Amino acid sequence: xxxxxxxxxKENYPLYIRSVPTQNELKFHYTVHTSLDVxxxxxxxxxxxxxxxxxxxxxxxxxxxxxxxxxxxTNSKVKFVIVVDSSNTSLRDNEIRSxxxxxxxxFTDVMCNPFHNPGDSIQSKAFDGIVSGxxxxxx
Amino acid sequence: xxxxxxxxxxxKYYSDLFVYCDTDNTKKVxxxxxxxxxxxxxxxxxxVVLQITELCGATRLGHFGRSQFYIALKLIAIAxxxxxxxxxxxxxxxxxxxxxxxxxxxxxxxxxxxxxxxxDSQGLYPAPGAxxxxxxxxxxxxxxxxxxxxTSLPVHEVIQPxxxxxxxxxxxxxxxxSPHQSPPTSPHSWRKHKRQHSGGNAxxxxxxxxxxxxxxxxxxxxxxxxxxxxxxxxxSPPPPGQESWVSFTADTPPSSTLPAMHPxxxxxxxxxxxxxxxxxxxxxxxxxxxxxxxxKITDEQRQYYINQxxxxxxxxxxxxxxxxxxxxxxxxxxxxxxxxxxxxxxxxDKDGALTLDEFCAAFHLVVARKNGxxxxxxxxxxxxxxxxxxxxxxxxxxPTADVGYSASPVEVTPNKSPxxxxxxxxxxxxxxxxxxxxxxxxxxxxxxxxxxxxxxxxPADPDTAIVHPVPIRMTPSKIHMxxxxxKRTGSDHNHPxxxxxxxxxxxxxxxxxxxxxKFVAANTVGDGYSSSDSFTxxxxxxTRQRSQSGTSPEALxxxxxxxxxxxxxxxxxxxxSLDMNRTFAATSATxxxxxxxxxxxxxxPPRPLPTQTSVPLTGHRVEAEGVPGGGAVLTTTxxxxxxxxxxxxxxxxxxxxxxxxxxSSLPEVDKHSEAGQVDKTSxxxxxxxxxxxxxxxxxxxxxxxxxxxxSSGPLAPPPKPVRRRLKSEDELRPEDxxxxxxKSNVIAAVLATQPSIPRSVGKDxxxxxxxxxxxxxxxxxxxxxxxxxxxxLKDLLEERISLEVQLEQLRPFSHL
Numbered sequence: 001x002x003x004x005x006x007x008x009x010k011e012n013y014p015l016y017i018r019s020v021p022t023q024n025e026l027k028f029h030y031t032v033h034t035s036l037d038v039x040x041x042x043x044x045x046x047x048x049x050x051x052x053x054x055x056x057x058x059x060x061x062x063x064x065x066x067x068x069x070x071x072x073x074t075n076s077k078v079k080f081v082i083v084v085d086s087s088n089t090s091l092r093d094n095e096i097r098s099x100x101x102x103x104x105x106x107f108t109d110v111m112c113n114p115f116h117n118p119g120d121s122i123q124s125k126a127f128d129g130i131v132s133g134x135x136x137x138x139x
Numbered sequence: 140x141x142x143x144x145x146x147x148x149x150x151k152y153y154s155d156l157f158v159y160c161d162t163d164n165t166k167k168v169x170x171x172x173x174x175x176x177x178x179x180x181x182x183x184x185x186x187v188v189l190q191i192t193e194l195c196g197a198t199r200l201g202h203f204g205r206s207q208f209y210i211a212l213k214l215i216a217i218a219x220x221x222x223x224x225x226x227x228x229x230x231x232x233x234x235x236x237x238x239x240x241x242x243x244x245x246x247x248x249x250x251x252x253x254x255x256x257x258x259d260s261q262g263l264y265p266a267p268g269a270x271x272x273x274x275x276x277x278x279x280x281x282x283x284x285x286x287x288x289x290t291s292l293p294v295h296e297v298i299q300p301x302x303x304x305x306x307x308x309x310x311x312x313x314x315x316x317s318p319h320q321s322p323p324t325s326p327h328s329w330r331k332h333k334r335q336h337s338g339g340n341a342x343x344x345x346x347x348x349x350x351x352x353x354x355x356x357x358x359x360x361x362x363x364x365x366x367x368x369x370x371x372x373x374x375s376p377p378p379p380g381q382e383s384w385v386s387f388t389a390d391t392p393p394s395s396t397l398p399a400m401h402p403x404x405x406x407x408x409x410x411x412x413x414x415x416x417x418x419x420x421x422x423x424x425x426x427x428x429x430x431x432x433x434x435k436i437t438d439e440q441r442q443y444y445i446n447q448x449x450x451x452x453x454x455x456x457x458x459x460x461x462x463x464x465x466x467x468x469x470x471x472x473x474x475x476x477x478x479x480x481x482x483x484x485x486x487x488d489k490d491g492a493l494t495l496d497e498f499c500a501a502f503h504l505v506v507a508r509k510n511g512x513x514x515x516x517x518x519x520x521x522x523x524x525x526x527x528x529x530x531x532x533x534x535x536x537x538p539t540a541d542v543g544y545s546a547s548p549v550e551v552t553p554n555k556s557p558x559x560x561x562x563x564x565x566x567x568x569x570x571x572x573x574x575x576x577x578x579x580x581x582x583x584x585x586x587x588x589x590x591x592x593x594x595x596x597x598p599a600d601p602d603t604a605i606v607h608p609v610p611i612r613m614t615p616s617k618i619h620m621x622x623x624x625x626k627r628t629g630s631d632h633n634h635p636x637x638x639x640x641x642x643x644x645x646x647x648x649x650x651x652x653x654x655x656x657k658f659v660a661a662n663t664v665g666d667g668y669s670s671s672d673s674f675t676x677x678x679x680x681x682t683r684q685r686s687q688s689g690t691s692p693e694a695l696x697x698x699x700x701x702x703x704x705x706x707x708x709x710x711x712x713x714x715x716s717l718d719m720n721r722t723f724a725a726t727s728a729t730x731x732x733x734x735x736x737x738x739x740x741x742x743x744p745p746r747p748l749p750t751q752t753s754v755p756l757t758g759h760r761v762e763a764e765g766v767p768g769g770g771a772v773l774t775t776t777x778x779x780x781x782x783x784x785x786x787x788x789x790x791x792x793x794x795x796x797x798x799x800x801x802x803s804s805l806p807e808v809d810k811h812s813e814a815g816q817v818d819k820t821s822x823x824x825x826x827x828x829x830x831x832x833x834x835x836x837x838x839x840x841x842x843x844x845x846x847x848x849x850s851s852g853p854l855a856p857p858p859k860p861v862r863r864r865l866k867s868e869d870e871l872r873p874e875d876x877x878x879x880x881x882k883s884n885v886i887a888a889v890l891a892t893q894p895s896i897p898r899s900v901g902k903d904x905x906x907x908x909x910x911x912x913x914x915x916x917x918x919x920x921x922x923x924x925x926x927x928x929x930x931x932l933k934d935l936l937e938e939r940i941s942l943e944v945q946l947e948q949l950r951p952f953s954h955l
Contacts, residue, residue: 059951059952060951093952109483109489112461112486112489112490112491113461113479113482113483113486113491114461114462114464114465114482114491115465115468115475115478115479115482116479123476123479124479124480124483125480125483125516126483
């Protein structure tokens, strides 16, 4: 039950960002942006190995008092960021991983679409559907 | 009355009209009333009508004979076309459109039209029927019944606009539509019909001349609704009266009057259709007739799709790569976003390529979208490729029929019947669509260079990618262990990272991450790592121990830099002390190894005796210790302790040396002996002296010394020899007098010396000093041991810290 889900391209611009609409979305945008630094740090930190062994799931990037930010990076340096409400303490690591896995799957589906140009923002109803399914159902 | 030459069409038309007017069934005379009505329907000014009447000679005759009637009709046509009414023009005007009659003719004309058009059971009979007052919608019944219904008026009016556009020949062309179109379908058709008409009219205008052309035009709307009907069957009939035309068809009895025209018209229409670029709207509307079950693909559509598929991919069982599909569908000029959505819907297996079924589904969706239908959120069942997959290739009709059946059983029966004709009729549509697509193809599609997505094959099944890394227990090989050991010693990083590598693969398996391919590789690599790491971790303690053991000697070696390298024996200290002795011989050396230093400071300079005695003693010790280091020592006898032999030998040498000093020291010794502490030294000196004096004594002393050394050797070696020496000296001294039981005395002395430390207190100063020396030696040994242990402790602490760091790193994984 994420509060905000974002897909960041390799060049660190957002391909897709969507928040629970009732809240201050700008705040989430900012959070995602700041989390990119942590993602970069994690990527470079593990860069010691060849890179293939690099873990795709980055885990908790950093927690704030309100929410936690999780990161996931693909082998093509596309980053997924999920912001989860801290009050949702029941979320376990495996659940977050499964969310990332679904995101990755639908992202590859979007990429497989020949009408989608990599680098364009993602405008896929299927992808939107998946994201909606993962978002917190507020009101 | 001049002769009137009429074209066949005109002839027919006129005769029909005459029949219409021939209410009296005279076959000769058209009733005035009817004629006048007809003329009124022509919507000509009354004076024109009068003129016409006059011209045709009816005025003369007072009635309309057939010829007059015909002339009148022709004149009407002329008048309607705007030409001046001239008798001469009757024959001169070529290609005169048929006179149009609007009002009042409805029922009658409709009847007539019905006669001619009844083959079109759908009543599709469109605009062409205008001349015959095309059947009013829904008035079919009424029309047939004949009684004029004023309600038809609006219809006529509706028809009227169409009529002018429509070429005459209504009846002959009407029956184009196959009779077997069932009435129920008709209601549906007319909805489309109207649109078609509107579209068709526009198109028909240009194609006026040829009859065939007209026919085709007629055909067009007819076929449209026909196909639509074929597809719609389940539709509820649209409310009557909504539109003209269509409902009529429901009631027109199928007539076979003009069945013959059917094939020809079909052919003509086909050809014309292909030639003329008919209104896309028509065709689209026709195709949009899938509205009913909007997503069902008809056979002809499927056939068309298949043909299109073949143009891209000749193998029907093959795939169309994404790039080719993109180009193809981009031609349809749909926005990319919609095309993207269509792709998402149709690429069922998400492989970036389209199978035949997927392609058909995509094509169908594109067509529907072009027709204005919104794309569904999910792929409709009828478009699901699974049904086709069940059959082998080349299944077109059956599966589609199956699809149709599954989609709506109601449609089955009606579908069957119209399917055939619809097929025929749809062909032109298909051809039409061909044109459409061809036109698309002609226009250049977007020149975007597509990234090749073919290689992007989404993981088929994320679960399959998960490989449980079975922890591999690798039996540690010595080489590996050595490597590990080297690694450990080499860098500390190995430790923190290796457990990390172990962990992530395990965690990833649990999470079943979809990045299968590479991740599997990562897993496998991680497995290797994990195994190696586990191996490493397993072996770590061992290696640690080994390393510890390995390092311990090294540590020892390292720790004791100042002292000479490893001193397995106290003899080393001895040796160092030996050196010290030598130096000390000159001066009191304090920087020497401890025992000697320890030994020496207490050596009071003013007391040469003890010093001397101690010197010899220490010298003995040193020599004894040094000799093993040196290795080559004269070993006389004592097999008891090899290490002692050198001592012994040294001792003997030292004894010789000491003996030389004895004379000087002896008196001192004697002096010391007075103090009591010196006794030992004197004793020591004594035996020395005796040794000096007697070789035998020497031997004995040496023997005793050896024995003492030997016996006490295994125990605290460093102090022992000293003690032994002291003791031996002490004992030897009194033994000077007792040469006999030296051995026993020695043994006793040895036994005594072992716990002798406290005893030594009460003995000579030398003994004390010796004991001090011993203690110091033990102290040094213990200190060295302590340093080694400290080193080990440090290592362990380091390892602990590293493990703690690893734990910290792994903590988030476990807790979150």
